[in-house]
Amino acid sequence: MPADPTPHGATASGTGAAGGSGYHPERTGGWTSGDAPQRLAQVALRDLPWEVGVAKPDPAVVVDGVTRTFGGLTAVAVDHLEVQRGGITGLIGPNGAGKTTLFNLLTGFDQPDTGTWSFNGQSLGKMSPHQVARLGVVRTFQLTKALSRLTVLQNMLLGAQGQRGESFFRALVPGIWRAQEKENTEKAMDLLRRFKLDAKKDDFAGTLSGGQRKLLEMARALMSDPQVVMLDEPMAGVNPALTQSLLGHVKDLREQGMTVIFVEHDMDVVRDISDWVVVMAAGRIIAEGPPESISQNQAVVDAYLGAHHDAPLTVEEEDQVLAQAEQTIAREEGSDGDVLSSERGPERTDR
């Protein structure tokens, strides 16, 4: 926790109801609409207490009492979560913490046992993924869902489904549909250029590298002009060169005013791009705060970063480490371990 966790300047006056579009300077300490989006999100979150369930100045997504069990296992049990509009929120936690299940629930890919959640104040419960996407909340998957036997461009056009040009309407007025199709193709090509995939537009998605598929998936998600983009491990399996490019694209989403929620295991990435970090363990949210708060939080250190993250080794642990080292060196030397014995000093020489 911060030395002084009491908010000053910004007031955490959110009530759980979404605040509508735009920011609320009167609630967030006087920044102006001329500021860069990144700065707006950071300022909005700057003075909030580092508390689980803390109200955000302008939440885009609000989750209340959402639980999901599989048999006897509670995969998700989130009491209250607000996601600040226009910011990048990192969702972290050990394997099996419930991150993907929470994504599935929020985007209509799974249904919870209990709970409600909303986007801009509108409940998303019982909606299909398609309906959720049309409202402006899209997601990508840990394992990309690019259709390998469709071309890159065809994959992009699929991402545009659900906008204007519904089948009924399109059948009645084919001219309008054709105009829509042309518009979608232009939009797809713009996005492919942005993601440096335009040269591959006619290649089958199955021929792309893992990193290129991740780029395609992100580009495809943008076809429906989302307001909230949820990325499930966007950097996993991506080579270092493309990682930088993907990170840049994620930051771009924020620059364009989108709200980003992403799951990531790499803490350097989380620290680099997150305005706020939410930590899950065993289905629950165990901590929330700016990136710098996370390594200082004992619950997180215990659950996620390892119990002895920053703590010095105990005498017993040191003995154990030394014993293992001795064994390893003895094996490698192919000797009886004299090397170590002589290095350990006088207390060992009289054996």
Ligand SMILES: Nc1ncnc2c1ncn2[C@@H]1O[C@H](COP(=O)(O)OP(=O)(O)OP(=O)(O)O)[C@@H](O)[C@H]1O
């Ligand atoms: N369809 C399912 N049926 C049964 N158990 C499931 C199902 N989906 C998830 N689970 C279980 O729910 C728990 C949470 O899984 P989830 O995939 O959400 O975790 P996660 O935090 O995303 O993990 P990872 O970082 O490994 O992706 C795990 O114990 C998982 O085995």
